Amino acid sequence: MIKVKVNMIVEKKRHLAKTISYRVISTLIGFVIMWIVSGSVKVGAAFGVAELIYKPIQYYIHERVWYRWIKYGLKK
Numbered sequence: 001m002i003k004v005k006v007n008m009i010v011e012k013k014r015h016l017a018k019t020i021s022y023r024v025i026s027t028l029i030g031f032v033i034m035w036i037v038s039g040s041v042k043v044g045a046a047f048g049v050a051e052l053i054y055k056p057i058q059y060y061i062h063e064r065v066w067y068r069w070i071k072y073g074l075k076k
Contacts, residue, residue: 015063023056 027048035044 010067012064015060015067019056019060019063022059023052026055027052 030051031044031048033044034047035041038044
């Protein structure tokens with residue numbers, strides 16, 4: 001269990017920073033895996049670029065939905 005101070009405000013820029021850091025790591029992992037699997041740097045790079053464009057949007061929306069509407073795992 002992680003305790004968070006009640007008077008803390010989580011700003012949207014925190015979610016954005018988490019989105020960016022997560023995406024950089026995930027894109028690099030996806031690129032390397034696709035490069036190894038396909039044997040082609042071009043295929044790995046294409047996969048990485050596609051992920052880089054689409055997935056930050058998906059993650060950010062997912063994070064905001066959880067923060068705003070899903071109360072699972074929170075205690076008062």
